[in-house]
Amino acid sequence: MCGLYYLKGWGRLVPLCGLLYLLWLIRLKHGGLLKAAVAFLLLLALLLARDQQAPGLNLSSIRLYPDQVKLNDGWLSGRGHAGRTLLQVSGPASREAATRLQAGETIDLTAVSGDFSAIDPPTNPGQIGYRHYLASHHVSRQLKLTDYQLAPAAPSLLTRLHGLRYRISCRLKQLPRLLAFFASELVLAENPAGDNQDNLNTYRDLGVIHILSISGMHVGIYVFVLSVIGSCLHLTKEEVFACSCCLLGFEIFLSAGQPGFIRASLSYVFAAGLAFKRRKISRADLLGLTYCCQQLLEPRLLLETGGMLTYVLALGLVVTGKLPYWKQAFWLNGLLTPFLLYFFYQVNVCTIFYNVLVVPYFNYLVMPLTGLALFSPLPLQELFERILETAEGLLGLLARTGIGQVIFGKLASWQLALLFALTFLYLITRKKKYRRFLAAAYCLIFVSIHFPLEGQVSFIDVGQGDSILLTTPIRRRVYLIDTGGKLSFGRKKPAQAQIDRITIPLLKAQGISQIDGVFVSHQDADHVGDLGPLLEQVPVKRLYMGIGLIQNPSFRARLAGRVEKTKLIELKAGMEVQEAIKFEVLHPDLPGKGENKDSLSLTCQLAGKTWGFTGDLDQAGEEAIIQKHPDLHIDYFKLGHHGSDTSSSTKFLQTIKPSLVFISAGRNNRYHHPKPETLAKLKQLGIPYLNTQTEGMISWHYGWREYFSSFLEGRRVCYHY
Structure with missing residues (x-):
């Protein structure tokens, strides 16, 4: 477990x-x-x-069997053997290493250098526990290779068997x-x-x-x-x-x-x-x-x-x-x-x-x-x-x-144990009281999941991108601002959408089977790249977008054949969205193509607190907002453009006076978000922040109690402001 x-x-x-x-x-x-x-x-x-900790490791030589390693675009990843210790190894594949592995040979890596660390933990609830999966196979550490040398692997029965398994795999493919x-x-x-x-x-x-x-x-x-x-x-x-x-x-x-x-x-x-x-x-x-x-x-x-x-x-x-x-x-x-x-x-x-x-x-x-x-x-x-x-x-x-x-x-662990025990007791005793207890337990657990006492605003950790989940308590209504998406940078499109590993399991873990409304900020892939897969798998009642975005050919391609039962609604500044959560539209004023400057910007009120979301809106757009709303105050604000220095100007932050801001950015992203200048600005203004890079998914819970939490390694750390 x-x-x-x-x-x-x-x-x-x-x-x-x-x-x-x-x-x-x-x-x-x-x-x-x-x-x-x-x-x-x-x-x-x-x-x-x-946990059974591995003894001291000897990285002087790492053995790679051909059937346990995958090669993709000059990159190798898979299981490595450092003596009796198993490692998850990844890194660039030299031409010689790739040639030998593709020929079904076992290779030894020597003079190894790279980043040696623990397996990355899941950073969102419901996310597949890759660390847990590898731990069940005796793998608790990962090695990201930067340089190595090749040495011939001594032939043995084991190397021949792995070579045979590799050839069988190739034959089946x-x-x-x-x-x-x-x-x-x-x-x-x-x-x-x-x-x-x-x-x-x-x-x-x-x-x-x-x-x-x-x-x-x-x-x-x-x-x-x-x-x-x-x-x-x-x-x-x-x-x-x-x-x-x-x-x-x-x-x-x-x-x-x-x-x-x-x-x-x-x-x-x-x-x-x-x-x-x-x-x-x-x-x-x-x-x-x-x-x-x-x-x-x-x-x-x-x-x-x-x-x-x-x-x-x-x-x-x-x-x-x-x-x-x-x-x-x-x-x-x-x-x-x-x-x-x-x-x-x-x-x-x-x-x-x-x-x-x-x-x-x-x-x-x-x-x-x-x-x-x-x-x-x-x-x-x-x-x-x-x-x-x-x-x-x-x-x-x-x-x-x-x-x-x-x-x-x-299910929580104790709920799993309870349901299994009641089922087992009924089967070995055939007493009807256990069957009644079992039915009651399922009903109570189902109600507790589908009619929660708390609502939430959750910044899902989708890496370099945005995706914010909002729900209401008791008669739960569900809204999503952006879906996130993987930036490919010219590489081959991944076989599995990122949303299948992160957002879909998160929704299912919370018992969410449909979404009342999805708000699309703008066209960038890190905000709407996974919109298509989401629409294919989860019923969405209404899709909201900034005025003009629907005319963008690229965006229309994302919707093609996926919105027959979804109502499409365009929004512009001054409009209100009357949902279970009331949203006010601050931007855009005019039709646009879905660029950063056209980002759909919203505010909403929950439990007396005002939330603000501006997508990747630039400083010029922020200036236009505060000119129209000079008294605008936002308690909790999602920092613009992942903490870039092109958004969240000093004047804008001084106007809205947030108590706390949130940054959604990928770890080690190529843009170096959040920018040091932005963090220095927050420090100067005395505004605390939480970052998905270090906290995983960040949530604000409200209803019968209010608190912040971050999801990291299965822990929930509370913040009070």
């Missing part, structure tokens, strides 16, 4: 004690007690989790797009998003994303195929078992240790091994034995989302084994739902029906076609691709209907 890591010693001591206890239970055949013991150990391992996508998922347990992001979103929105993970079904297929081959070759059961173990071990390596596949493989090994000794083992005993052994080998098992979900699902199969199919499917989803809400903030209540549709399609169409494509000529591959394109298109249409999809919001 996020924020929990393993303390040295506890990570293996807990499963070791549990393993001994479970072996004793197996000897006594206390299967019922074993179920409770397994659940207890799962929770105990979570509670005792802490040569398949048509969908076949390559499914083959990579099913063979290498990789998620090659890129052009396949829509397909991943389809499976996620239908609630069947788990079907893409290799696990028990794939182990069963491998063992079955080997059994058939062994029968044809007249092999003994022991010989087939040995071949199966070797194949499963190799696939564990190919899948980079995917937790679900390891669990299923260990279960097969233990069950088949005991069968040779004519000893029966219950499903509960087998699960407990598998879990403790895997936890013993991998202390960070439950840090990984996949590791947690695979054992929750396996435990559910044990405790619901005697239920009819439909009831079993329902309660399996019930056990998984708290974890899905904790990690992904949404759930599909029709998942059971979608599973009935998708599982046969996947088992009897996707997997056979993908397997055949590996050994088929190009014409057949293209035929298989067209079949899959048609089927995936239909699934995509079904997902886009949104039927059954509920944006619930993020």
Whole structure:
């Protein structure tokens, strides 16, 4: 779980004690007690989790395996091995390094220099915890390379295996797009998003994303195929078992240790091994034995989302084994739902029906076609691709209907534990009171998320750009000023929009499924670059913009085909926007092209405080505003143009007399925002400021209490003014 890591010693001591206890239970055949013991150990391992710091590092040599590194436009990034320590490495790729890696060779970097630091933490609520993800894979540090030398890597079995995995990956990428996508998922347990992001979103929105993970079904297929081959070759059961173990071990390596596949493989090994000794083992005993052994080998098992979900699902199969199919499917989803809400903030209540549709399609169409494509000529591959394109298109249409999809919001850790415990207690006791408690708990948590006691003004940390979220308490209304967006500077456009990593998860974490109004300040990409992806994914009732911007061809292209159900409204100085939050328009006076000088400038009042937002408006525009409004006072002001010296003039700041100002700028941005001159000006005027560069997302909460907070490494630090 996020924020929990393993303390040295506890990570293996807990499963070791549990393993001994479970072996004793197996000897006594206390299967019922074993179920409770397994659940207890799962929770105990979570509670005792802490950070395990890496020992002193030796950066004299860093090994890079070709299958663990990506090359893009002369830039390498991926996993590096400094002795027994893993690092996240990135930096420029020399021509020789790129040539060797692309040839499938392992390379050693020596005489390394660069910036060595901790993994960057998430800076917005709901944002994917890259630090947490890497920590679950024993990576806690990153190295940004500036210079290095190459040395030949001594050949070994491990280098040859990584080279083989790389060549398999290259072979799979040569398949048509969908076949390559499914083959990579099913063979290498990789998620090659890129052009396949829509397909991943389809499976996620239908609630069947788990079907893409290799696990028990794939182990069963491998063992079955080997059994058939062994029968044809007249092999003994022991010989087939040995071949199966070797194949499963190799696939564990190919899948980079995917937790679900390891669990299923260990279960097969233990069950088949005991069968040779004519000893029966219950499903509960087998699960407990598998879990403790895997936890013993991998202390960070439950840090990984996949590791947690695979054992929750396996435990559910044990405790619901005697239920009819439909009831079993329902309660399996019930056990998984708290974890899905904790990690992904949404759930599909029709998942059971979608599973009935998708599982046969996947088992009897996707997997056979993908397997055949590996050994088929190009014409057949293209035929298989067209079949899959048609089927995936239909699934995509079904997902886009949104039927059954509920944006619930993020659960707190204690809420996750409560919902899981109530579900588990009902399944092992069948007492209706637990079912009633469970329904009441879900309802209360849902109401608390969707009808919050506090509203907010949040400066989302979108890097070099602007995006401000405003909400009202109780009957929540949602407004967004600008969307942010990634500046490409001539590089290839990123496959995934920045908004998919930052703003969309933030909205879902707060249970927000639609936006009442989006205000667009002007045309620059760092303010509206992600407007298109936002309109595609989140219903927006009204889109407000400065007068004249709608005539800009570039802006119209962002809206094309995305605003059929969105009302477009142009604004100019002197107008008022009568929403749940009342906005007054200060600028522009005349139609413009959407340049900085045309920035839509707004004020609004919340809980007796006046807020001001001027986009990238220049000092001439500010002068025009205070000439019309000489008595204008703004309590909290978003500093113009990310703290540039072209905005927020001394005269303007002296006129509005802000108590606090906010700066939204990217870390280490090429413009060096905020400018030293601007910060010196604030100091001279005695105006305090908060900066997303150092604070992450900055929020003002109002309603039953008022306070400021900044989100940094999961902490909320309060400011009172």
